[in-house]
Amino acid sequence: MEELSVAGPRGAGLGILGSMVVAEEARSRRKNRLVTGLLGVLVVPLAVLAALRLLGFDGGWYTLVALSLTPYAAAAGLLVGGLSLALRRWWIGGVALVLALALALLVLPRMSVGEQRDLHGKTLRVLSSNLLYGQADAKAVVDLVREQRIDVLNLVEMTPSAVDRLTAAGLFDLLPHRVLHPAPGAFGSGIASRFPLKEVNLTGDSAAKQPGAEADLGDGVVAEIVAVHPISPDVDAPQWEREIKDLSQPAGEHGLRILAGDFNATLDHAAYRTILARGYRDAAEERGEGLAPTWPSSMPVVTIDHLAVDNRAAVLDYRVFDVAGSDHRAVFAEVRLP
Numbered sequence: 001m002e003e004l005s006v007a008g009p010r011g012a013g014l015g016i017l018g019s020m021v022v023a024e025e026a027r028s029r030r031k032n033r034l035v036t037g038l039l040g041v042l043v044v045p046l047a048v049l050a051a052l053r054l055l056g057f058d059g060g061w062y063t064l065v066a067l068s069l070t071p072y073a074a075a076a077g078l079l080v081g082g083l084s085l086a087l088r089r090w091w092i093g094g095v096a097l098v099l100a101l102a103l104a105l106l107v108l109p110r111m112s113v114g115e116q117r118d119l120h121g122k123t124l125r126v127l128s129s130n131l132l133y134g135q136a137d138a139k140a141v142v143d144l145v146r147e148q149r150i151d152v153l154n155l156v157e158m159t160p161s162a163v164d165r166l167t168a169a170g171l172f173d174l175l176p177h178r179v180l181h182p183a184p185g186a187f188g189s190g191i192a193s194r195f196p197l198k199e200v201n202l203t204g205d206s207a208a209k210q211p212g213a214e215a216d217l218g219d220g221v222v223a224e225i226v227a228v229h230p231i232s233p234d235v236d237a238p239q240w241e242r243e244i245k246d247l248s249q250p251a252g253e254h255g256l257r258i259l260a261g262d263f264n265a266t267l268d269h270a271a272y273r274t275i276l277a278r279g280y281r282d283a284a285e286e287r288g289e290g291l292a293p294t295w296p297s298s299m300p301v302v303t304i305d306h307l308a309v310d311n312r313a314a315v316l317d318y319r320v321f322d323v324a325g326s327d328h329r330a331v332f333a334e335v336r337l338p
Helices: 002-055 061-068 070-086 090-111 138-147 160-168 237-245 270-277
Strands: 123-130 152-156 177-181 189-193 197-200 212-218 221-228 257-262 280-282 305-310 314-321 330-336
Touching: 002 061, 002 070, 002 090, 061 070, 070 090, 123 138, 123 221, 123 257, 123 305, 138 152, 138 160, 152 221, 152 257, 177 197, 189 212, 189 221, 237 270, 257 330, 270 280, 270 305, 305 314, 305 330
Parallel strands: 123 152, 221 257
Antiparallel strands: 123 330, 152 189, 177 189, 197 212, 212 221, 257 305, 280 305, 314 330
């Protein structure tokens, strides 16, 4: 009886300890499944984004927003992949790294300077600025034109009051030739130039005016300029796509053309890449600045303002500038013509 009384509590203690071990193992398995599930959940949107980007499908507003974040997704994929491998989730880590690498191969070339044609024609210094419903500081715009010796200035979201303020600030003393279509809100645009301009219709119908003009540079040299501002895709994604693709008449079927403005699109949107595929080059990408964001100016995240240059020309320089009162950075390129 004495033995039994001693063994009983021991057996009970071992049973309790065994139960605790089993419970701990169950908790550990649940924790492992939770970690695996969370990592898997992170990989799913990365896979969807990579598929959209590789297939060239823009889709609607939400997928357009996701595609605009492709450079960040590539970086996030590397982090998820590295973390997964560190936690010995080999399959998840491998998939995440493959997806991240695929996106990185699309993004990283934007950081390298492209080889330019050896041309000896005229040089054109072009600036484009979104005026944020006409609220941008007119003096800041004019100072930028003066400091950067701008030849052609494209302005979008140009209101009648903005034209008055730009006039008072002396813009048209510097760039006397103009094709202006001011309008309330985001619907007005214009072109101002050192060189004589002849207005021509170079785009299809659009919600906002996207004026075009032939700039006579002298000696028989003419450059075609378009102030680009398709409708924002959050308003009407199908119309945005139509308006961008209206800009993509193949180079070579017209005069040497420069498209400059707020495209509401990044290099990761198929609609914008359609333009480039038809004989244009993105000036920022050509100068290794393709990841320099232009919007919103207070905390730049994405690059939606562009200068798309006819590939018969050479891009000598590219920069972005903050403009007081605007939510977009201005974009500048120096272009050498054939």
